[in-house]
Amino acid sequence: MPDPKTLFDKVWDAHVVRPETADTPGVLYIDLHLVHEVTSPQAFSEIEARGLKVRRPDRTYATLDHSTPTLPAGLNGLKPYVTPQAEAQVHTLERNCAAHGVPLAGWGSEDRGVVHVMGPELGLTQPGMTVVCGDSHTATHGAFGALAFGIGTSEVGHVLATQCLLQRKPKAMRVTVIGELQSGVSGKDVALAVIAAIGFGGGTGYVIEYAGEAVRSLDMEGRMTLCNMSIEAGARAGMIAPDQTTIDWLRGRKHVPADYEAATAEWLKLATDPGATFDKEVVIDGAAIRPMATWGTTPDAGAPIGAPVPQPQSDSDRKAIAYMGFTPGEATTSQPVDVVFIGSCTNGRLPDLRAAAEVLRGRKVKPGLRMLVVPGSEAVRRAAEAEGLHEVFIAAGAEWRIPGCSMCIAMNGDVVAPGQLAVSTSNRNFEGRQGKDARTILASPATAAATAVAGVLTDPRVFLNEVVDA
Amino acid sequence: MSEPFTTLTSKTVILSQANIDTDQIIPARFLTTTTREGLGKAAFYDWRYEADGSEKPEAILNRIDPAEHRILLAGKNFACGSSREHAPWALYDYGFRAVISTEIADIFTSNALKNGLLPVVVSQNVWDDLASQPDQPVTIDLEARQIRRGNAQPVPFEVESFARQCLLNGVDTLGWLQSNLQEIEAFERSRETV
Numbered sequence: 001m002p003d004p005k006t007l008f009d010k011v012w013d014a015h016v017v018r019p020e021t022a023d024t025p026g027v028l029y030i031d032l033h034l035v036h037e038v039t040s041p042q043a044f045s046e047i048e049a050r051g052l053k054v055r056r057p058d059r060t061y062a063t064l065d066h067s068t069p070t071l072p073a074g075l076n077g078l079k080p081y082v083t084p085q086a087e088a089q090v091h092t093l094e095r096n097c098a099a100h101g102v103p104l105a106g107w108g109s110e111d112r113g114v115v116h117v118m119g120p121e122l123g124l125t126q127p128g129m130t131v132v133c134g135d136s137h138t139a140t141h142g143a144f145g146a147l148a149f150g151i152g153t154s155e156v157g158h159v160l161a162t163q164c165l166l167q168r169k170p171k172a173m174r175v176t177v178i179g180e181l182q183s184g185v186s187g188k189d190v191a192l193a194v195i196a197a198i199g200f201g202g203g204t205g206y207v208i209e210y211a212g213e214a215v216r217s218l219d220m221e222g223r224m225t226l227c228n229m230s231i232e233a234g235a236r237a238g239m240i241a242p243d244q245t246t247i248d249w250l251r252g253r254k255h256v257p258a259d260y261e262a263a264t265a266e267w268l269k270l271a272t273d274p275g276a277t278f279d280k281e282v283v284i285d286g287a288a289i290r291p292m293a294t295w296g297t298t299p300d301a302g303a304p305i306g307a308p309v310p311q312p313q314s315d316s317d318r319k320a321i322a323y324m325g326f327t328p329g330e331a332t333t334s335q336p337v338d339v340v341f342i343g344s345c346t347n348g349r350l351p352d353l354r355a356a357a358e359v360l361r362g363r364k365v366k367p368g369l370r371m372l373v374v375p376g377s378e379a380v381r382r383a384a385e386a387e388g389l390h391e392v393f394i395a396a397g398a399e400w401r402i403p404g405c406s407m408c409i410a411m412n413g414d415v416v417a418p419g420q421l422a423v424s425t426s427n428r429n430f431e432g433r434q435g436k437d438a439r440t441i442l443a444s445p446a447t448a449a450a451t452a453v454a455g456v457l458t459d460p461r462v463f464l465n466e467v468v469d470a
Numbered sequence: 471m472s473e474p475f476t477t478l479t480s481k482t483v484i485l486s487q488a489n490i491d492t493d494q495i496i497p498a499r500f501l502t503t504t505t506r507e508g509l510g511k512a513a514f515y516d517w518r519y520e521a522d523g524s525e526k527p528e529a530i531l532n533r534i535d536p537a538e539h540r541i542l543l544a545g546k547n548f549a550c551g552s553s554r555e556h557a558p559w560a561l562y563d564y565g566f567r568a569v570i571s572t573e574i575a576d577i578f579t580s581n582a583l584k585n586g587l588l589p590v591v592v593s594q595n596v597w598d599d600l601a602s603q604p605d606q607p608v609t610i611d612l613e614a615r616q617i618r619r620g621n622a623q624p625v626p627f628e629v630e631s632f633a634r635q636c637l638l639n640g641v642d643t644l645g646w647l648q649s650n651l652q653e654i655e656a657f658e659r660s661r662e663t664v
């Protein structure tokens with residue numbers, strides 16, 4: 001009987017080209033390399049300076065998302081780029097992809113989207129694969145049972161040139177979320193609760209496998225939201241074993257294997273074997289999770305909506321609470337909110353927009369509050385418009401934008417103004433993340449929508465006719 | 471390219487706050503660059519400059535001479551957040567050659583090591599001790615994997631062995647990876663025939 005293996009072991013072992021030794025890291029093969037405009041230009045320059053070409057353009061796929069405007073071209077036909085430099089960066093990727101034969105979902109492509117929304121949607125991401133991208137939220141793809149992690153620009157160059165990376169194997173952690181999630185509790189709430197439990201750096205050095213019935217009960221989008229935020233606990237990657245939900249979701253997508261049934265039989269074998277061990281185990285009670293929101297400037301500073309801001313435990317807490325303009329002991333639900341952002345690779349998918357629209361239907365965004373809804377991809381935009389979700393948002397007084405990262409990273413001109421308080425469905429509430437001196441509360445799409453209506457941070461169950469407990 | 475790293479002796483700059491994230495090290499609006507050069511100005515930009523671009527005179531990074539302060543002594547969980555290699559590029563260009571903390575984010579560590587910036591993880595006791603005397607020069611000896619200061623007992627630290635060799639000898643990692651090309655091709659063939 002071979003030793004029992006974890007999901008992570010199985011995917012890792014299947015990609016070792018050369019094992020690691022005490023002196024040298026291993027060589028790990030990469031099945032899918034996703035590329036965007038921000039972290040790739042220096043990597044293309046590097047390989048070109050060495051006279052190299054992209055070795056496997058067929059395993060490379062690029063998109064435009066971070067620096068791209070989310071407003072349409074003006075009457076002059078020009079796209080409203082925030083700076084000429086942002087535009088130049090986009091053109092650099094267009095040129096690099098053309099020169100190296102790398103497929104690009106560029107402007108005008110119906111496939112374009114935020115890199116971690118697009119990859120799964122096109123079926124590029126598949127169970128058992130190794131997936132990398134010059135972006136820390138690459139862990140999103142782990143929802144399919146892929147080993148997916150973010151890399152730096154030098155490593156982007158390594159993968160472009162060799163389709164491999166030098167790696168030492170990280171440790172393995174299992175996070176089991178037991179019990180049944182309450183209605184009105186989403187994947188985002190689970191993610192914020194998990195990060196609050198593990199702590200901001202608690203996953204450093206680990207790959208996390210998420211397990212338990214509460215995780216199994218999430219749809220693929222909820223699982224992606226959960227894996228997406230693994231990096232916010234410091235983990236390299238997050239993974240969930242493929243099951244029928246995974247297989248049903250991927251079926252019929254553009255790039256999935258031709259012999260789908262044969263592929264799925266292999267995928268189902270990836271699950272962690274009984275008796276496999278982890279370096280660390282964490283168990284969380286899923287039934288106890290409530291809609292969550294952050295009170296500080298790190299993603300682990302989360303608590304159920306309505307809970308008081310905790311007494312600071314450190315100087316960093318003190319600074320974070322002061323930055324947010326909160327007072328220890330008071331709830332965060334009393335401060336007027338200026339901006340609500342729905343979008344990003346964490347929560348910019350169709351079910352996220354549906355959840356927000358369900359709250360907003362027949363209601364209005366509080367006057368004076370700015371609400372931005374940015375679909376995660378062109379496919380999400382098309383599907384949402386086919387259902388009329390955009391009309392719900394527009395009728396409520398929100399802005400309906402073109403897909404992109406937008407206010408998640410605020411480098412395309414979509415920013416929260418200094419001092420403003422934002423409730424955002426993205427993944428980071430760092431100081432200045434959404435604009436200089438902007439203050440960010442992270443929450444789910446339903447919470448963000450409820451907040452937009454009420455004007456203050458609000459538990460969405462208030463609008464969903466649910467009983468709200470204390 | 472960065473210079474090889476063997477031994478560094480320098481005064482330290484202390485940024486004691488925990489969880490200094492990559493958006494603090496280099497705000498996202500500076501990421502539209504297509505080169506690696508000149509990012510030192512953007513390092514900790516919002517800590518160093520007012521909205522109108524004027525310097526904040528009280529900011530420690532504006533008061534010191536970077537040439538004399540090559541070591542950043544940073545709070546726990548340093549450089550958490552994004553994978554942007556612009557973070558080590560900016561710190562290196564500003565003048566830093568090493569970062570000492572009690573915990574440093576994974577991706578940053580990997581990025582820093584490829585760019586001549588040495589991340590060193592120490593215990594809280596050692597960190598507190600170093601922080602108590604910022605003006606006294608600290609020596610980081612990569613060959614011996616030791617931190618030394620004055621007459622104090624040398625403190626050992628760990629660094630991934632291959633990255634250490636690369637830093638000491640200026641090994642080109644991409645070149646090394648390419649030397650495995652035959653194995654990579656064999657791996658691809660073996661999978662395609664399954």
Ligand code: SF4
Pocket residue numbers: 065066114115116135137344345346404405408409426427
């Ligand atoms: S939406 Fe945000 S987290 Fe996701 S890829 Fe874009 S910038 Fe990164």
